[in-house]
Amino acid sequence: MYYRFTHITVLILIMLFFASCKGLQKETVIYSNNFEDSSLVKIIDGKIGEYNGSKVIGRYSQNGFLLKLDSLPKHDIVQISFDLYIHDTWDGNAAKPEGPDIWIMNIDGWSAIYATIASGLCADCTQSYPILQPSIENNRFNFYNYKPNSNAIQTDLLGACKLKGEKGGTVKYRILRTFEHKESTLSVGCFAQLEDPDLANKHCNESWSVDNMKIKAIEFR
Template sequence: MIRNILYLFAISLLLSCKTDSPSETVVYNNNFESNDLTHISGGVIEQYNGSKVLGRYNKGSFKLALDGLPKHALVEVSFDLFIHDSWDGNKTGDSGRNGPDIWKFVIDGSEFINTTFSNSDCGTSTFCDPQSYPANYPNNNNNPKTGAFNKNLPGVCLNANQIGGTAQYKISKTINHSNSSIVIECLDELVQTNTADPKCDESWSVDNLKVKVIAL
């Protein structure tokens, strides 16, 4: 009798674990190689480092709007973020001519990243323009390219022949979300008033954009 009770308890426990395990569904996945901008507003595609990317942007943004999502409790958004050329991070000491260089990640109108990036070359100096990432702006000062996945990519314009002119970051956010639709936005507030071609001075792009819904 006791053996049968234990057996039934074990079966019940296994079924319970199976029921409670999360179920993941990829609802959007784009590497932009086919020039597909479906569901994206403000989208542009350019070549960078032998691949197509969403961007480049300077004082610009894009929105990805998805609807008809399956039932879920969480959403995971992930992508590669490329920070090109002469980003100045938290810099504010030159009468606002070169910074701060702010980048934002927004879901359904709520900011989940509000940060700065710096590609400053410290060289042999004891000071270089700090960035906020991987924390938020303005109360954090980290070394340039802190948290970067790859610090040694070529620049695009002014630093096109310079290894280290671009830094690549792996961005991933998982949030509580259960609505049947979602709007994902990336945008910047870049400052460079002392150049005739701001986009050539600093810009950003995105690749391998993936959205996953997770049912618990």
């Protein structure tokens, strides 16, 4: 009897603990877009494409888009999540003229991601992702060396243009960033800085797209 009582007491205490935790923060989804209705509201330089049977924003090459939100509710932190597709022949840390190939996310103008990415089909390539920022040595960016496809969530997708139909030609990453933020406006810029000697076919050789973007404003209580 005593044993059973103790178990029930512990269970109640655990339930109370989680109930109180839940009340400690309030989440508001301030932006959610799977692009299936082709909505580009609040996006500058947006364009809709299709990849893997789903509508995406992209494809982009040496450029990107800017999402600008306003009238955010009172909050303490912001969480951004989305799928990032890296299409075709990215060269990661390769030296010019093939690289470096850098994917960039700026939030309110500060650098949230500045990382090289390489296609897994490039045997000799390396990439700095999942390290989000390079170190700086002798006034130069020094990117870390990881294997291509490091931290990717899917590596057997088909290429989009140069490697169209080729397995492994597209790599999917799940981007998740949580950061302190209290302002009523938020801007999220996604860009790339790519090197490719084949200028005429650059957009076909190296491109990227984004899907399932969700942004939450979270208030602590």
